[in-house]
Amino acid sequence: MADLTADLVADRTTEMMTVNIGPHHPATHGVLRLVVDLEGEVVRDLKPVIGYVHTGIEKSCEDKSYWKVIPFVERMDYVSYFFQMEAYCGAVERLIGLEIPPRAKYLRTIFLELNRIHSHLVWLGTTALDLGAISMLWYCFRERDRILDLFEMATGQRMHTRYFQVGGVIEDIPVGFEEKCRSFVHDMPIRVGQYEALLDRNEVFLQRTKGVGIVSHERLLDLGVTGPLLRAAGDPWDLRKAFDYLAYPEMDFKIPVGTVGDNYDRYRVRVAEMVESTKIIGQALEALPGGPFIAEDRKYVLPPRSELSTSMESLIHHFKLVTEGFRVDPGEIYYAIEGPRGELGCFVLADGSSKPARVHFRDPSFVNLQSFADMAKDSYVADMICSLGMLDPILGGVDR
Amino acid sequence: MEIERRSLESRQASARDMLRGDLEGEDLERYVEERVVTTTFEKMLNLARANSIFPLTFGLACCAIEAPISIVTARYDLARFGAEALRASPRQADLIILSGRVSIKMAPVVRRLYDQMLEPKWAISMGACSSSGGMFANYAVVQGADKFMPIDLHVPGCPPRPEAVMYGFNKLQRKIIGSPDQGWRARYNAAGTEEWARGGPASKPSIEAAEAYELARELAAKEPTRA
Amino acid sequence: MPDGPGLELLRGEIDADAPGAVLATSYEKERAALIVDPDRIVEVLTWLRDTPGQGYRFLSSLHVADYLPAEPRFGVHYELLNRERVERLRVKAMLPAEGPEIDSVTDLFPTANFQEREAFDFFGVVFHGHPELTRILLPEDYVGWPQRRDFPVGGEPVTFTYSEERYG
Numbered sequence: 001m002a003d004l005t006a007d008l009v010a011d012r013t014t015e016m017m018t019v020n021i022g023p024h025h026p027a028t029h030g031v032l033r034l035v036v037d038l039e040g041e042v043v044r045d046l047k048p049v050i051g052y053v054h055t056g057i058e059k060s061c062e063d064k065s066y067w068k069v070i071p072f073v074e075r076m077d078y079v080s081y082f083f084q085m086e087a088y089c090g091a092v093e094r095l096i097g098l099e100i101p102p103r104a105k106y107l108r109t110i111f112l113e114l115n116r117i118h119s120h121l122v123w124l125g126t127t128a129l130d131l132g133a134i135s136m137l138w139y140c141f142r143e144r145d146r147i148l149d150l151f152e153m154a155t156g157q158r159m160h161t162r163y164f165q166v167g168g169v170i171e172d173i174p175v176g177f178e179e180k181c182r183s184f185v186h187d188m189p190i191r192v193g194q195y196e197a198l199l200d201r202n203e204v205f206l207q208r209t210k211g212v213g214i215v216s217h218e219r220l221l222d223l224g225v226t227g228p229l230l231r232a233a234g235d236p237w238d239l240r241k242a243f244d245y246l247a248y249p250e251m252d253f254k255i256p257v258g259t260v261g262d263n264y265d266r267y268r269v270r271v272a273e274m275v276e277s278t279k280i281i282g283q284a285l286e287a288l289p290g291g292p293f294i295a296e297d298r299k300y301v302l303p304p305r306s307e308l309s310t311s312m313e314s315l316i317h318h319f320k321l322v323t324e325g326f327r328v329d330p331g332e333i334y335y336a337i338e339g340p341r342g343e344l345g346c347f348v349l350a351d352g353s354s355k356p357a358r359v360h361f362r363d364p365s366f367v368n369l370q371s372f373a374d375m376a377k378d379s380y381v382a383d384m385i386c387s388l389g390m391l392d393p394i395l396g397g398v399d400r
Numbered sequence: 401m402e403i404e405r406r407s408l409e410s411r412q413a414s415a416r417d418m419l420r421g422d423l424e425g426e427d428l429e430r431y432v433e434e435r436v437v438t439t440t441f442e443k444m445l446n447l448a449r450a451n452s453i454f455p456l457t458f459g460l461a462c463c464a465i466e467a468p469i470s471i472v473t474a475r476y477d478l479a480r481f482g483a484e485a486l487r488a489s490p491r492q493a494d495l496i497i498l499s500g501r502v503s504i505k506m507a508p509v510v511r512r513l514y515d516q517m518l519e520p521k522w523a524i525s526m527g528a529c530s531s532s533g534g535m536f537a538n539y540a541v542v543q544g545a546d547k548f549m550p551i552d553l554h555v556p557g558c559p560p561r562p563e564a565v566m567y568g569f570n571k572l573q574r575k576i577i578g579s580p581d582q583g584w585r586a587r588y589n590a591a592g593t594e595e596w597a598r599g600g601p602a603s604k605p606s607i608e609a610a611e612a613y614e615l616a617r618e619l620a621a622k623e624p625t626r627a
Numbered sequence: 628m629p630d631g632p633g634l635e636l637l638r639g640e641i642d643a644d645a646p647g648a649v650l651a652t653s654y655e656k657e658r659a660a661l662i663v664d665p666d667r668i669v670e671v672l673t674w675l676r677d678t679p680g681q682g683y684r685f686l687s688s689l690h691v692a693d694y695l696p697a698e699p700r701f702g703v704h705y706e707l708l709n710r711e712r713v714e715r716l717r718v719k720a721m722l723p724a725e726g727p728e729i730d731s732v733t734d735l736f737p738t739a740n741f742q743e744r745e746a747f748d749f750f751g752v753v754f755h756g757h758p759e760l761t762r763i764l765l766p767e768d769y770v771g772w773p774q775r776r777d778f779p780v781g782g783e784p785v786t787f788t789y790s791e792e793r794y795g
């Protein structure tokens with residue numbers, strides 16, 4: 001009997017099998033297709049095939065005046081819409097040399113950090129769902145609905161709010177927003193503590209994420225990876241601290257950093273970032289200055305409607321801005337901010353007309369996806385799914 | 401036999417007698433009549449199908465965050481309409497919710513998924529992008545999923561609120577049952593005010609287009625109505 | 628970002644080691660840019676990355692812009708970042724309309740892999756030495772370079788009964 005099994009084992013050869021995963025698959029990360037070379041259950045090579053939600057946004061933007069581009073651009077990475085708006089509006093503001101008022105800076109910071117928490121909540125819910133911790137989805141989305149209530153209160157829309165405009169924000173926050181936001185900021189760290197209590201020391205979670213998906217720090221930098229993936233590998237690189245933009249220089253917050261760079265560190269870094277974001281929002285609410293919420297330069301910013309009935313100039317400016325839009329002198333600029341997934345950069349090329357000649361986004365998910373092959377090599381398929389969750393790609397940003 | 405309303409005590413008494421096996425004759429008949437409804441088999445089947453739809457977990461882009469992810473969460477619970485079990489395999493699903501923009505690369509994939517689903521199957525086109533291309537009138541987005549697959553219901557919005565999708569879901573359920581909701585034109589007697597996109601009664605297309613529309617109408621008339 | 632004088636100093640240093648590679652400098656809106664001869668791009672980027680004291684080791688973004696009707700038409704932009712000094716530098720290489728070809732920098736910066744494929748996909752710029760230069764976002768059999776300025780946006784007009792004859 002023993003000889004028989006020995007013969008069977010000796011005869012068995014493993015051959016490589018190429019398996020196609022996606023673009024429709026239960027892991028809720030969008031339409032990503034993976035062509036995986038498997039040897040048994042071990043992944044030997046991996047090729048992501050993308051483009052299944054390519055929308056031609058960059059081409060459409062060339063056809064629209066500068067402020068009409070804003071709704072297009074926010075639909076790229078569809079969970080961090082405020083960040084795309086900020087990258088684009090910030091780039092155009094720097095192109096035309098427009099200074100935004102301090103209240104707008106603080107409001108933008110508040111909404112950006114709320115969006116960062118929102119993005120991390122969506123990530124945590126769906127990734128825990130992939131790993132089997134199904135109830136996390138309901139808890140995370142409960143908090144997410146609170147954030148969306150705040151967005152709806154201020155802007156009228158839950159997602160894709162077109163709230164940031166060139167020069168500031170489109171509307172001031174309503175009465176009652178500050179209290180609601182404060183109560184959210186008060187509750188959020190408690191909730192995050194509850195999430196940590198569920199997952200941090202859960203044996204199954206630890207077994208699935210510890211030591212899995214490690215890519216060396218140099219390799220990550222070579223591949224251009226930024227954001228929580230780089231910070232989990234121990235590098236405290238955060239564009240909020242490196243470059244001065246919006247109200248971040250006045251905020252006091254820490255950058256959570258991991259040690260090893262495995263999936264567990266990536267999870268811990270993002271969860272800690274949620275708490276840091278609540279601190280930023282709390283500080284911004286306290287220090288929110290008064291004043292205008294959008295720049296006063298009527299050549300680029302719509303005048304308030306009350307002025308339209310009294311001032312002829314305002315009427316002319318309004319007409320010009322709405323029909324043709326403002327013109328930007330020829331020039332080009334690249335402006336990058338820290339999105340929830342890494343460096344979100346916006347390149348705007350202006351050619352003197354009222355429509356941009358080129359709008360290009362350096363999307364963090366697109367660049368981070370290149371590190372996925374390294375993460376998943378020589379690990380099991382289940383580890384690959386876990387790494388995909390912790391990589392946090394949003395295919396709208398990848399494909400644009 | 402008419403059923404007259406009886407008081408609660410008399411109904412409880414008769415229920416107790418039934419359990420004891422004491423009801424006889426007319427009392428027994430009345431008891432049974434109060435609890436049995438007769439209908440056709442198709443109506444029963446449609447009722448069952450409408451209230452236990454298995455949606456496919458299929459999300460394309462931004463609308464996917466609102467449905468199917470947000471719509472099954474606790475606030476906008478889709479499970480109360482029987483659609484709790486989201487199936488990953490198209491062979492096991494009834495309903496495909498096209499949530500998001502359909503790009504030209506993805507269109508054949510969606511069509512294949514739809515073909516893999518077994519009859520009876522329905523499709524909801526959620527949001528502006530899958531209904532008509534949305535704001536993306538460019539080379540990369542299919543201008544409406546109608547172009548390559550039959551859609552039962554369109555839900556407007558960008559993205560539509562989860563409540564809007566559930567409202568559409570309810571309308572789909574009524575459509576399955578066989579009593580679709582009247583549109584506002586029927587309610588307000590406004591037939592004839594339609595602005596057809598193309599090919600309607602008041603349109604004046606070119607000769608070739610007119611012939612093509614006629615042919616399409618003939619084919620549609622020949623096809624049997626779907627269950 | 629290196630400021631105006633700093634940019635000129637940088638250009639002077641590059642000219643000492645690689646004469647003729649840098650064609651021009653540009654400093655506007657507080658952003659420094661070097662316009663470089665496309666045939667010497669790998670040399671310049673290697674110099675910027677490896678010379679001690681420069682250390683632009685992080686390639687933030689690689690993208691192409693179409694400057695039609697100006698000639699040369701395509702501008703390949705390399706956004707470099709020095710993380711120690713927190714400075715950005717842009718390197719531009721201008722390519723002509725017929726046969727836009729340039730050397731790939733994937734050996735220097737592996738992050739350029741997907742980004743060069745995207746540039747090829749949208750503009751038709753060929754990167755020599757790229758490990759796998761195929762279409763990445765559009766279907767493999769797509770014909771045309773959509774992001775070029777003379778490629779139409781596409782889509783179809785919405786037809787109503789009054790405009791049906793026009794749009795068919």
